[in-house]
């Protein structure tokens with residue numbers, strides 16, 4: 001999917017919500033445990049209940065890999081289900097990969113060749129040759145960690161070098177030598193508030209993947225105020241606050257209600273664009 005198509009989906013659906021499929025066998029409703037593949041059964045119900053309210057789904061690989069082969073099967077089934085039933089959805093493999101070149105090449109192969117997923121999150125720490133193997137695939141995206149939502153983002157990302165440059169700034173500037181805003185997005189945590197103004201100084205046109213609303217307490221209003229650009233430029237993820245809105249047999253309806261609340265706020269924010 002290209003940038004314009006993503007923007008068209010946002011306008012059509014009046015949403016820039018990404019539903020995070022962080023599916024934990026210990027948190028899903030008990031009645032699903034009797035299913036042959038409880039993780040997939042849960043995902044399928046969440047996807048069906050929220051697909052018209054969101055433009056992206058983001059399964060986080062940790063939740064699947066933690067279950068071994070079974071988890072990987074659930075992950076693949078989930079990807080296939082979205083692609084077959086909701087082909088307009090942008091899929092993000094949240095894997096936070098990145099390694100020496102030939103190893104990154106294998107990561108890229110598994111997400112882009114093997115599974116045909118739209119995008120993968122990548123850590124920038126190992127530099128250019130660790131990111132470039134993900135960039136040889138047309139209309140596939142690298143989503144590079146820039147300024148994350150967690151407390152530890154202060155440990156490295158905000159440290160200032162001898163030229164007065166913060167590490168996240170360096171990531172934003174340097175990585176634009178590798179790819180433009182048609183192939184690269186950045187992760188910026190919703191908890192970063194006014195820092196979105198800083199991000200937009202260096203990446204005015206890029207899409208940003210913004211996790212951290214909902215369970216982590218980030219403000220959608222602030223994210224939009226400081227981070228929205230003329231193509232929206234935001235994909236805002238919420239995982240736990242949506243998928244675990246309820247733990248009974250009514251979990252999918254509750255997830256839909258939680259997603260709808262966020263989508264309605266997004267529709268209001270999108271009025272800035274016209």
Ligand SMILES: O=C(O)c1cc(=O)[nH]c(=O)n1[C@@H]1O[C@H](COP(=O)(O)O)[C@@H](O)[C@H]1O
Nearest residue numbers: 060094121148149189211215216238239240
């Ligand atoms: O790359 C990410 O998606 C990510 C980056 C970041 O800075 N913070 C962050 O929370 N995430 C992911 O976004 C999701 C947030 O989940 P909730 O806090 O439950 O909405 C998890 O899958 C995190 O791994």
